Amino acid sequence: MLTVHCFTYNPFQENTYLLINEKKECIIIDAGCYFENERKEFLEYINENGLSPVGLLNTHCHLDHIFGNKLAARTWKLELEIHPLEQPVLDAAPQFGLMYNIPFEPSPPPARFLEDGQQIVWGADRLEVILAPGHSPGSVCFFCREQAFIISGDVLFHESIGRSDLPGGDPNVLLRSIRQRLYVLDDNVQVYPGHGPETTIGHEKKHNPFVKG
Ligand SMILES: [Zn+2]
Ligand SMILES: [Zn+2]
Numbered sequence: 001m002l003t004v005h006c007f008t009y010n011p012f013q014e015n016t017y018l019l020i021n022e023k024k025e026c027i028i029i030d031a032g033c034y035f036e037n038e039r040k041e042f043l044e045y046i047n048e049n050g051l052s053p054v055g056l057l058n059t060h061c062h063l064d065h066i067f068g069n070k071l072a073a074r075t076w077k078l079e080l081e082i083h084p085l086e087q088p089v090l091d092a093a094p095q096f097g098l099m100y101n102i103p104f105e106p107s108p109p110p111a112r113f114l115e116d117g118q119q120i121v122w123g124a125d126r127l128e129v130i131l132a133p134g135h136s137p138g139s140v141c142f143f144c145r146e147q148a149f150i151i152s153g154d155v156l157f158h159e160s161i162g163r164s165d166l167p168g169g170d171p172n173v174l175l176r177s178i179r180q181r182l183y184v185l186d187d188n189v190q191v192y193p194g195h196g197p198e199t200t201i202g203h204e205k206k207h208n209p210f211v212k213g
Contacts, residue, residue: 004020005045007033016028021124031065056073085138088168114129134178140153161211183201
């Protein structure tokens with residue numbers, strides 16, 4: 001049984017997630033802590049709750065989702081896992097940091113690559129990797145079928161969708177990903193997005209103005 005904990009971090013108001021199991025092991029998804037107080041809060045939350053991070057994943061590698069990768073990797077000896085199509089995005093991130101004037105500690109390179117359909121199993125729980133490109137070329141979502149929730153990254157938001165005008169983005173590919181990979185899930189599936197409040201697949205199918213028909 002997993003508990004989802006969300007922090008909202010950095011100038012982009014990015015959602016960083018911890019998935020915590022009953023043994024207090026957790027997986028970190030999209031470590032976005034940037035400012036010193038955010039980094040401190042992140043470390044303190046994990047320490048004070050007696051959590052043991054066992055995994056470090058990225059839905060994709062835009063800079064707002066990777067600011068804390070190095071800190072997490074270093075602190076808990078974690079190895080990063082991303083989809084291979086995100087490697088160029090990860091490589092380009094420090095350059096964007098300079099461009100936006102938000103320099104950051106570069107992420108460690110990935111130790112392993114994720115693939116579509118892969119099951120990430122730890123303890124009694126598992127997550128399914130769903131490739132959903134369009135916002136970025138190797139965007140993945142992490143779907144927990146047993147508990148009906150999905151960490152959707154910047155693909156699908158509450159009544160909105162990810163932008164598709166960044167390098168490697170494509171609006172048609174993004175819409176196809178949402179329709180063919182996310183809207184096929186049950187209406188009751190809880191969606192935890194990379195920005196903004198949580199939602200459900202059913203709510204978005206009804207009310208999302210960007211995905212029609
Ligand atoms: Zn993004
Ligand atoms: Zn983002």
